[in-house]
Amino acid sequence: MAIRGRPRGFDRDLALQKIMDVFWAKGYEAAQLNDLTAAIGITPPSFYAAFGSKQSAFREAVSLYVATAGSGPMHELDAGETARLAIRAMLLASIDVALRTPQSNGCLLILGVMNCQPETRPLYDLLKGIRKETVGRVRARLQRGVAEGDLPQTTDIPTLASYYGAIMQAISMQARDGATRQSLEALVGPSLAALQ
């Protein structure tokens, strides 16, 4: 049984990517429906037929981001030989993400929803939950490092995990402020001093 009715005049997956780019570049609140529809090249009714609302489009964009653009750092975290190399690679991958495009500075998960309008609170909490999960994965990687002997038994794992979460947040903020790759990479060295 084929799909009934008039077929959609645009590629929904491609549209979602553009939605992700716009939210990434501007954040949820500053990205206006106008920006979204213009980027896709459709009119509001088509947008609403395909994505339901601005909020649900954002949720889909976040899922796509986690699966694609934002997956690099977590991949590096798992792939690194030692905990220290893994953290280092994660931070460098975060810099890649933060500088991927000229407009989109910083990580969508960190900067996507920053203020406290009551109606955007659910989206703020969504991102906050993902950030928390990220710190959890860092913690797991450090634990593995202790288990595998490349970190001392005395390592304060929760503190260090939250610390590297903080470094990634700072990378995003400085990227948003227009920092160069060079100046972002310079932050990695000092932050790794905590793992000596």
Add this chain to the structure above:
Amino acid sequence: MAIRGRPRGFDRDLALQKIMDVFWAKGYEAAQLNDLTAAIGITPPSFYAAFGSKQSAFREAVSLYVATAGSGPMHELDAGETARLAIRAMLLASIDVALRTPQSNGCLLILGVMNCQPETRPLYDLLKGIRKETVGRVRARLQRGVAEGDLPQTTDIPTLASYYGAIMQAISMQARDGATRQSLEALVGPSLAALQ
């Protein structure tokens, strides 16, 4: 020659403090005129007569913040005996600022304007300039540390200054995310490892 006309029915200085508190708690965009006038207990015309516009009220609030609530970290930076102690005290003072009130989490200069609406760009740039100045003062303090012999000549001063600026940004972001004082203070230790 005394002041002509009907006298203002509220204390302007007190009102500015409340304005600062509201902007501090919610950020520029999320703080609505309604919140501002309600906090002061006046109506919109009184607000506009006294402060001109939301933008100029924000500018005044930022000036007040720099002079009062936000001055602690910079004071500690200058007062510390050695560069390391000064940085440490600055970071702890940043935590105090970030946790000053239950609602206002994080530094106004860091979180006050986060997104990219074209019309708020001037305010974003204002805060960005102050942040840059802050990093400049950290740099000066580190230079002094080298000059006074408590830091090695080989210290990479620009990098470390930007690094501690990043740590302060991260403190604000984590405070905004609801971090406890304990978890914020735990970040200070690892970040000081870069000064060993």
Add this chain to the structure above:
DNA sequence: AAAATTATGTAGTAGCGATTACAGAAAGGG
């Protein structure tokens, strides 16, 4: 080919948020 189904384009609506027009109130100056 007619009916059913889904998408699109035009042109709105609804509601909110910053700002202000205007009339009245409270002060000083003559």
Add this chain to the structure above:
DNA sequence: CCCTTTCTGTAATCGCTACTACATAATTTT
């Protein structure tokens, strides 16, 4: 006591933004 000046309260206005009603177009099913 009137005039000028400045502030205050009510009640808009203006603009913007998410969202949609409705007529029409493009498909599939029968």
